[in-house]
Amino acid sequence: MSMPKLAIDCYENNKSWFHAAKSYEQIILLAKETDKLSEVEDYANRACCLYQQHGSPEAAAAAMDKAAKMTESKHPDLALGFYKRALAVVLIGDSTHQASEFASKVSRILVRLKKYEEATKALKKEISLNLQTKSYGQVGRLVVALILVQLTLEDYVDAKKTFKKWGNRCDPQEVNTLQNLLKAFDDEDPELATKMLASPFIRHMDVEYALLSKDVPLPQGNRQMTKNGIDNAAN
Template sequence: MSAAKKVAEAEELVRQAEKSLKTSLLKWVPDYDSAADEYSKAATAFRIAKNFDKSKVYQLKAIECYKNNKSWFHAAKCYEQIVLLSKDTDKLLEIEEYVNKACSLYQQHGSPEAAASALDKAAKLTEQKHPEMALRFYQHAIEVIMIDDSIRQATEYSSKVSRILVKLRRYDEAAKAILKEMDLYQQTESYGQIGRLVVALVLVQLARGDSVEAEKAFKEWGSCCEPEEVSTLQTLLNAFDEEDAEMASRMLATPFIRHMDVEYAILAKNIPLPEGMQLEKKSEDNAGIATNEDEDEGIC
């Protein structure tokens, strides 16, 4: 169907909606339910016709009608459609306002899962260009879903919080987020997942420049790790303790670390190596230079 036909269809739906809202001697109360549905359909038709401004206008009118009818769930759905319009028009910064309104209405309806899902979808739309906004959405989603004690869903959102914090290099917060994530996995007895997070936590602590906290994390949680993880972490921590940059570099490049979630794999590449060996080498080089200079002076 052409854009012109979709616009004509939308305009007819708007006329029907306005007619539904009119009152008369025999009709004392506006038919908000019918008007809301017609406005919503009109908004969809305008969106298909690429008339995004009018689509938003009529989604907002639909929301107003649904609210008058106390149809909180349907009003929230319309706010989600406006979120998609913000994506279509590349106005991602507007998403936060509308997804928070959708979330609030879903909660008012008694649907925390739908509220958290709306936040999750908004986070996926914004994570690439606005990771800090996506972070807020995932943090809010955890708060919402925990009201319903949905631990497994909370761990999924918590994982995304930890990874975004690592991506943003907010390592102090990332370490705390990983510990919270581990606590959630403890509640579901998912010890294999905890083992992988022990590796992540050690990497984050090393990125913070705190090898003492890294070793402490391993001692406290290392029993959840697989043998390969234990061996690698032990060698890695010994390398930092002995300031062996070459060994530390080899451990950070092991296959299972390279194949972790991309944020942790990138983090491993960027961890500052211990400087002991490098400093020792520089001292030796400098001593060699000094010896050569002395020899040269003697020849003269």
């Protein structure tokens, strides 16, 4: 990697920020080919900074996106950081549509990593962005996802508040599922909760949320009962 680094030094000395950033991206590709993905973080962040210095926020966000996709399967924590930075970059440029895409990736990785407290904040941000772009079809699903996370945290009060605040953005199927799910917790009815969590609608959500539904503790139940109950209901 010495040749690309020499080129970067030359570009930076001449304040050719864009070309220096491109050279860092070449190093990232070499790191992928040599399976040294843990080294990607520093190079990707430098590329992002240089693109921003050049006044190219789109290229900066794209560099973060590429690095995230490259590391997501083996190093999801790294990918999470890249998607967060990409989100921050596009928000500076007021690109709300693109921001909602990165916000979605942040939310899903947080759920996969079981960082549920942070995931609730990320999902609320994602809902807000989709409301700004009038992507109402997405909002309903995100409300369901947020309530699943809150129920996993056993935060039933906040789950009810979420439904009260954004339930009117859900379609009839989503409303019916959530009403019955929350009723199950109100009535401490594990059978109804199991049935709702195993509904085809929830099972066909993004994979992170579909898997999460198996970890939601049943009313007065434990996690193992939840998993067994949902699996049986789905069969």
